[in-house]
Amino acid sequence: MVEKRTPIPVMEAIQKVMKFAKEGEAEVVPLEEAYGRYLAENLQADHDVPPFDRSPYDGFAIRAADSALASLEHPIEFEVIETIGAGQVATKEVGPFQAVRIMTGAQIPNDCDAVVMFEVTNEYERDGKTYMSIKRSFRPGDNISFQGEDTKKGEVLVEKGTFINPGVQALLATFGYAKVKVAKKPKIGIFATGSELLDVSEPLAPGKIRNSNAYMIQAQAIRSGATPVYFGKLADDADQCFAAIERVLHEVDILITTGGVSVGDYDYLPVIYERLGAEVLFNKIAMRPGSVTTVAQIDGKLLFGLSGNPSACYVGYELFVRPVIRTMLYSSKPYLYKTKATLLSDFPKPNPFTRFVRSYVSAKEGQLYVSPVGMDKSNIVTSLAKANALMVLPGGTRGFAKGDLVDVWLLENEKGSAQ
Amino acid sequence: MVEKRTPIPVMEAIQKVMKFAKEGEAEVVPLEEAYGRYLAENLQADHDVPPFDRSPYDGFAIRAADSALASLEHPIEFEVIETIGAGQVATKEVGPFQAVRIMTGAQIPNDCDAVVMFEVTNEYERDGKTYMSIKRSFRPGDNISFQGEDTKKGEVLVEKGTFINPGVQALLATFGYAKVKVAKKPKIGIFATGSELLDVSEPLAPGKIRNSNAYMIQAQAIRSGATPVYFGKLADDADQCFAAIERVLHEVDILITTGGVSVGDYDYLPVIYERLGAEVLFNKIAMRPGSVTTVAQIDGKLLFGLSGNPSACYVGYELFVRPVIRTMLYSSKPYLYKTKATLLSDFPKPNPFTRFVRSYVSAKEGQLYVSPVGMDKSNIVTSLAKANALMVLPGGTRGFAKGDLVDVWLLENEKGSAQ
Structure with a gap:
């Protein structure tokens, strides 16, 4: 009566999905x-x-050679023949012992090859002319930002x-x-399934919970660079589900459903995929949470059947949907940024499956540390709010101890990893 | 002729600004x-x-006591009297050796105190009734997610x-x-100054450069949680500058100008601040880049005069404007996330001032590493694109060597630091 499913390793599942990931459109x-x-x-x-040789400071442009003999005892005097601001170009020819007052960003006059900062000059007027003197020599190229440097x-x-x-x-x-x-932002269609789901504005009722997955996935979609389109709740009825999915499929680049993928009596998605003629890539993964994550494709379009349980849904999005989106956005590093961190507390639970533990990674004295956030039950939504990483614990391992270096996949890093 | 300014330490400058930071409005x-x-x-x-005791699995809800004697040799049989999905509530009373077929997320029937997963049961029909049998015992509370846990x-x-x-x-x-x-997103008004600035769509011309700061700051404003309002370019004329600034000041929470804060002949901002009756908090900071950053306040409203040089402008925003914005957004950690990283290459330049070096921080084997991006000339815009951190090198230090642990302030971390 209960369908038997064979779990596949998580990395294999990701590869199966990524075979259908392709670059998206541009706008x-x-x-x-x-x-x-x-x-x-x-x-x-x-x-x-810079597009031209320019002055990085406010000062005077000079011919460096004229300053060769300048010293504390023998200042050299320059006649200031012109002033140019940024965006202006010198109009006069600069002769020996002449200078141009020049502002930051302005183009170096043709005959000049050094800039002297205001601070090291003495500026004064005499007989209606302006002069400045300097007490040290400058070399050609001093205080010039060169074109193309x-x-x-x-x-x-x-x-x-x-x-x-x-x-x-x-x-x-x-x-x-x-x-x-x-x-172009990929369009992700989203359906929630489950007759236990209330709208956010509805009061609680016996046996019911509010629909949080639809809102969470919309936010995850935006974070990953896509545009979410929420189509509402699917009825717990195979015919209505099928009609609703078939109606919107051509409008979106990717379709996500949450819930309905288990082997429970009300889980219609396997039936829907079959009716659509979709190829199911896998329907069971050797991972926790999210083991029932199902992915199908029809004419190259991916249909993600994420778990109805919030944590499994969250992890399923980041592991399977995000790299597809990032590939559509032309990224060569579509996966979550993968690195390692030192475990801050014991994590004794052994598990035959690869675990993705919602965690918080922090940095101290040049080291990365990781601690799980909240208890790691798969129905716990509160831990997602504080997680900035997934701690990845390989299957078949015993527990981990404080001080162990473990894999972490960062959730909020734009950079990503190539694999 | 040249105004003398006294530089203040960067942390003191930040504190002077933050005295005027206050919580913003809500919407x-x-x-x-x-x-x-x-x-x-x-x-x-x-x-x-959970809002009620519920089943974390698809299975059967039973009275645990009934299973006490179950074993491989002596399976115990239960009559399945009802099926409930998530969102449904059991309608029948569950008696001895009776069970309810229950789906993930459904409320545990009143009389039951354990759930048996499908996988460990044997389900069959006899005489039109449904039964299941189990070969091990369960304790009260087994496989139940308890209300409020x-x-x-x-x-x-x-x-x-x-x-x-x-x-x-x-x-x-x-x-x-x-x-x-x-x-509510704080509104940041932005003016660019400088007659050397071309609009992005204008062709290059001698002595001119395109206005990149206005676009960069708009992006920084959005990243920090604010709404930028670009008012265009200010003329290189004190009267027009004054009129333009006075006109928009009441429309924004914060006003930023880029350029015009040096001591060059065309730097009108000091004059404008005076005419506005604004109190200049400082106009010179012992830091590189951004030493000419000027901040003023008028009736508690902050006016930031950032440098016209792109890197100095960028750093000025992150150091002085960002924490003000984050405080308006109610954050108790308004500053960039501060941590340390190991330097990946020698950085031999000594400097009397605190330096903020545009850098890239990466993680490997649980350690953070930092390397400067590009040459660190203050007119270099390309390095900003690749920076995800500022490496902070205290003033008065000699150069730093590969392997040194140095301070880094992360630019893309939502978490922030409290000081």
Whole structure:
């Protein structure tokens, strides 16, 4: 009466899903809206940086050779023939022992090859002319930011697939990207299943719980770079489920259902997948939580049947859906950022399955530490709020002790891992 | 001719600014829009979790006492009198050697005190009735998730000022927050100054550079939780600057200008602050980059005069503006997350001032490592794109060597530090 399912290892499950992950579409947005998106093409320099030799300070541009004999005892005097601000260009020719008053960012006058900062000069007027004197010598190139010393025209500065942070935003502006080609946000359709689910605004009733998964997954979808579309609750009826899923499938890039994937009497999803003609990639994984996670594909479109239990649902999203989304966003590092941390407390429970323990990673004196948040029962929603990492404990291991170095996958790191 | 300014230590400058930081306003948003915002009140449980004793598995609810004598040799048979799914409540009284077929999440029937998972039962029919048998005994409480074992009604689960991540979003749904009281996003007005600045869509011209700071700060403002309002470029004219700033000041919570704060001939901001009647908190800091960062206040409203140089502008925002914003968002940890990391390469430059070096922090085998990104000239914008941290090197130190443990302030960590 109970269907028997064969669990597959979690890494194998991820690989099966990722075979169907492919790059998504691109769209063009104004620079003002580019922050937080992902580059759909390499960001290239359209000019040298600096674009011309320029002054990094407020001071005087001079011909260095004129300063050769300057000393404390024998200051050398320069006639100040012109003043240029940033954005201005010198108009006069600079002759021997002449100088141009120059502001930060302004282009070095043609005949000059050094800048003397205000602070080391003595400026004065005489007979209606302005002079300044210096008490030390300068070499050609002193205090000049040279054209192209930061970046050469044509250089690739940021690669396709990169998250657009404030620094990338500044680069886009610098190189004239008034419009930016970014990855289109994948559309994720979401259905919740389960007649025990109440809407958030409904009062509690016997046997019922509020629907938290739909809201959680919408937030996870946004965090991973996608646009969630919540289609509401599926009825506990196979025909209605089928009709609802078939109706929306073409509108979304990915479809997620939560609940209904167990082998309980009211778990209709296996039937739905069959009726849709979808290929079930797996329906049981050797992991906790989330062992009943089911993934199917139809014409290359992925259908994720995540567990109805909040923690399993959360982990299922991060493990299976996120890397697909990030691949659509052109990332070459679509997986959660994987590293290690020192366990802060004993974790004695042995388990035959790979465990993903909701945890908090912190840093101290150059070391990363990890501690599980809350008890690790799979029906506990509170621990998700405090988790910034999943601690990954391989199956078949005995418990772990305080001080052990364990694997952690960071949930809030934009960087990601390549595998 | 050149104004003399006295630099103050960076931590003192931050403290001077933070004296004017205060909690902002709150607003109510639908739960769907709460992700990414900051809680304006504590999140409390409005009911026990679980709200009733419930089954964590698909199986049979029984009276544990009835199973006492079950063994491999002597299976004990139960009559299955009813089936309940999640959200349903048992309607029949359960007598001796009777059982209820129960799905994950369903409420435990009144008379039952244990759940037997499908996997360890043998289910069959006889004479039109359904039976199951078990070959081991169960104790009262076996396989039951008890009411309130996760969370008690009234408990504070997440504190005011917390970033609403997907886990917090799930909690809000669970506890019926259909509308969520969140911190209103502070409004940050932004002006760029400098006649050398071209708009992003303009072609390059001699002596000119494109305006990248305005876009960068808008992105930094969003990242820190605020709403940027870009007012465009200020003219290089004191009267026009004054008029423009006076006109918008009442529309924003904070005003940022970039550029115009040096002691160059075209740096009008000191004059503007004076005309506005603003109190200048400081106009020179013993730090690199960003030494000319100026902050003023008028009637408690902060005016930040950030440097026009992109790196100095970036660092100035993160050091001085961000903690003010986070305080307005009710955070008790408004500063960048501060920790330490091992230096991956020599950094030999000595410097009398505290340096904030744009850096990349990575993790390996439980350790944090840091390396500077790009050369650290203050006019280099490219390094900002790759930085996820500021390496903080105290003033008065000689160079640092590979392997040294140095301070790092993380730019992309939601958690923050209390000081």
